[in-house]
Amino acid sequence: MRNTPTIRDVARRAGVSVATASNVVNGRRPVGEASRKAVLSAIADLGYRLNSLASALRGRRSGLIGILVPDVANVFFASLVHLIEIEAAQSNCELVLVTSGEDVGVERRRLEALVDRRIDGLLAVPARDNSLGVLRLGAVPLNLPPTVLIDRGFGAVGFDSVGADCAAAGYAATRHLISLGHRDIAVLTHSDELSNIRARVAGYRRALAESDLAERERICVGGHTIEGLRGAIEQELYRADRPTAIFALTNVSALAAIKAVRACGLDIPGDISVAGFDDFDWMSALRPYLTTVAQPVEEFASRAWRLLMQRVAGETIAGERAIELPCSLKIRESTGPIRSRLRAVARA
Numbered sequence: 001m002r003n004t005p006t007i008r009d010v011a012r013r014a015g016v017s018v019a020t021a022s023n024v025v026n027g028r029r030p031v032g033e034a035s036r037k038a039v040l041s042a043i044a045d046l047g048y049r050l051n052s053l054a055s056a057l058r059g060r061r062s063g064l065i066g067i068l069v070p071d072v073a074n075v076f077f078a079s080l081v082h083l084i085e086i087e088a089a090q091s092n093c094e095l096v097l098v099t100s101g102e103d104v105g106v107e108r109r110r111l112e113a114l115v116d117r118r119i120d121g122l123l124a125v126p127a128r129d130n131s132l133g134v135l136r137l138g139a140v141p142l143n144l145p146p147t148v149l150i151d152r153g154f155g156a157v158g159f160d161s162v163g164a165d166c167a168a169a170g171y172a173a174t175r176h177l178i179s180l181g182h183r184d185i186a187v188l189t190h191s192d193e194l195s196n197i198r199a200r201v202a203g204y205r206r207a208l209a210e211s212d213l214a215e216r217e218r219i220c221v222g223g224h225t226i227e228g229l230r231g232a233i234e235q236e237l238y239r240a241d242r243p244t245a246i247f248a249l250t251n252v253s254a255l256a257a258i259k260a261v262r263a264c265g266l267d268i269p270g271d272i273s274v275a276g277f278d279d280f281d282w283m284s285a286l287r288p289y290l291t292t293v294a295q296p297v298e299e300f301a302s303r304a305w306r307l308l309m310q311r312v313a314g315e316t317i318a319g320e321r322a323i324e325l326p327c328s329l330k331i332r333e334s335t336g337p338i339r340s341r342l343r344a345v346a347r348a
Contacts, residue, residue, distance in 0.1 A: 005046040005047065005048045006048075007021050007022055007025065007048070009042075009046055009048070010025075010039060010042045010043055010046060010048050011039075011042075013042035013045060013046060014035070014038040014039045014041070014042040015038060016035050016038060016039060020035055020039065021039050021042075024036050024039040024040065024090075024091075025039070025043075025091070025092045030306065036090075040090070061120050061312075062117065062118045062119060062120055063092075063093055063094055063120065064093070064094050064095075064096055064117060064118070064119045064120060065088060065093050065094070065095055065096070065119060065120060065121050065122070065123065065308070066095075066096050066097075066098065066111075066114040066117075066119040066121070066122040066123070066124075066145075067081060067084060067095055067096070067097045067098070067122075067123050067124075068098055068099070068100060068107065068110065068111065068114075068122065068123070068124040068125065068126070069081060069097070069099055069100070069124075069125045070099060070100050070101065070102045070125060070127060071099055071101065071102070072097070072099055074251070074252060075251055075278075075280050075282075076250070076251055076278050076280075076295075076297070077125060079280070079297050080125070080150065080151075080297055080300060080301060081097060083297060083298055083300075083301035083302075084123060084301045084304075084305060086301075087301055087302060087305035088305070091305070091309065093120075096114060096117060096119060098110035098111070098113065098114060100126075100127040101127075102127050102224055103127060104127050104128055104131045104134075106127075107126070107127045107131055107135075108135055108142070111132075111135060111142060111144070112142060115142060115143065115144065115145070119145055120145055120146075120312050121145050121146045121147065121148075121308045121309075121311065121312045122144060122145055122146070122147040122148070122308075123147075123148050123150060123304055123305070123308060124147060124148070124149055124150065125149070125150050125151050125152055126149060126152050126153050128152075128153075128193070128194070129152055129153040129156060129193075129194060129195045130153065130156065131153075132144065132147065132149070132153065132156070132159065133153075133156055133157065133158060133159070136158060137158075145312075146308060146311035146312050147159055147160070147308075148160045148161065148162060148304045148307050148308045148311070149161040149162070149163075150162050150163070150300055150304050151163055151164070151196060151300065152194055152195065152196055153195065154195060154196065154322060154324065155320075155322045157320070158320065159320060160307050160308075160311065160317075160320050160321045160322070160323075161320070161321070161322050161323070162300055162303050162304040162307070162323045162325070163196060163300075163322075163323070163324055163325070164196070164295045164296065164300075164324070164325055164326070164327050165199075165324050165325065165326050165327060166196045166197075166199035166200045166203065166327070167199040167200070167202050167203040167206075168203060168326065168327070169200060169203060169277070169293045169295075169327040169329070170199065170200035170201065170202065170203025170204045170206075170207075170247075170249075170293075171203035171204070171206050171207050172203070172293070172327075172329045173203075173204075173247055173275050173277075173291075173293050173329055174203065174204045174206075174207035174208065174247060175207045176275065176291070176329060176331065176335065177245045177247065177273060177275060177335060178207060178208075178211050178213070180245075180273065180335060180336060180337050180338060181337050181338035182244045182245040182273060182338050183211075183213055183216060183244070183338075184216055184218070184241065184242070184243040184244050184245070185204075185208070185213075185216075185218070185243060185244070185245045185246070185247055186218040186219075186220055186233065186236050186243035186245070186246050186247070187200075187201060187204055187218065187219045187220065187246075187247050187248075187249060188220045188222065188229060188232065188233045188246055188247070188248045188249065188253045188256065188257050189201070189219070189220070189221055189222070189248075189249040189250065189253055190221070190222060190223055190224050190229060190249075190250055190252065190253060191221065191223075191224075192219070192221050197249055197250075200249050200277065201219065201249070204217075204247060205217060218236060218243060220232040220233050220235070220236060222253070222256065224252075226252060226255060226256045226259065227256075228256075229252065229253050229256035229257070230256040230257075230259050230260045230263070231260075233246060233256065233257055233260045234260045234263065234264065237260060237261065237264045237266070237272075238264070242272075243272070244272060244273065244338050244339075245272060245273040245274070245275070245335070245338075246261070246272065246273070246274045246275070247275045248274065248275070248276045248277060249277050250276075250277055250278065251276060251277065251278035251280060251283075253276070253277070254274065254276030254277065254278075254283070254290060254292065257274050257276075258274060258290075261274065268288055268334050269288065269333070269334055269335050269336035270336070270339065271339070273291075273334060273335040273336055273338075274290065274291070274334045274335070275290075275291045275292060275293075275334065275335055276290050276291070276292040276293070276334075277292060277293045277295075278292065278293070278294070278295055279292050279293070279294035279295070279330055283332075284332065287333065288332070288333035288334045289332035289333045289334065290332055290333075290334045291329075291330065291331050291332045291333070291334045291335040292329075292330050292332070293327050293328070293329055293330070294327060294328045294329075294330050295325075295327050296325045296326070296327065299325050300325070303323050303325070307321055307323070
């Protein structure tokens with residue numbers, strides 16, 4: 001009967017040390033790309049599988065990593081989860097996914113369930129910037145494992161975090177619209193309570209102020225549904241002094257803005273320019289292709305995963321890490337020069 005392959009067999013087959021093979025399997029330390037590929041190839045050839053139960057009993061680890069996101073129907077969060085799954089597969093970890101529905105009460109119940117399953121670590125996009133801090137330090141504290149916040153709660157005390165430079169991104173997108181002659185630029189967002197959204201708005205305001213347009217600020221908050229967001233921006237489009245450009249601060253807001261503009265019978269970008277946030281396939285599949293701010297989602301996943309694995313392995317890292325990553329502005333067809341005269345919009 002063929003013996004079950006061990007980590008030593010894997011190391012021997014890959015031509016690396018046992019420590020290197022173990023690091024690839026457990027994701028505890030960075031490994032060179034050539035060595036990592038050799039180890040993964042050896043694992044596939046030998047049919048090696050980590051005995052997660054035995055490993056947990058020896059090291060008090062379950063091999064489970066929790067993921068918390070607000071909504072997997074949102075393409076941004078779905079993409080993030082998919083990329084984290086790839087990282088986990090390379091580290092031989094299993095993932096347990098829960099969603100909060102943007103509700104802090106639901107979030108607590110879901111996190112309690114994860115903790116009960118003895119997860120080794122947690123990657124979280126919290127419902128509120130401070131919601132996990134409240135859980136950890138509240139009247140009935142929840143003993144969270146090593147945790148890395150992604151996208152929201154950047155720089156929160158007591159947590160490592162990975163996020164985007166949203167202020168610079170908001171500034172760049174608004175400067176682009178101003179350079180095309182737009183002076184009445186409406187912002188559409190689902191919330192004004194999250195730090196990443198406030199940073200995008202701060203960048204927008206900075207660009208307006210530099211062009212002496214601060215008094216023309218327009219911020220529309222429409223909630224988490226497409227119809228709510230659409231209704232909020234349509235109110236602006238029906239005004240006699242309607243905006244000539246919309247800067248939508250999330251991918252859902254961008255979709256709502258496009259639906260609102262078309263419902264009003266306006267042309268993009270002829271009558272109104274639209275710029276979005278996040279960059280996904282649909283934005284360059286339908287004409288006009290959408291000008292948008294692309295967040296480094298792949299780097300979010302990889303940097304957050306590596307940081308979490310360091311924490312799970314007990315490596316010494318001075319203080320909390322806050323990793324801020326740059327975005328890039330993708331200029332496409334949905335933004336163009338302002339027209340000299342505005343076409344009025346009639347209510348149906």
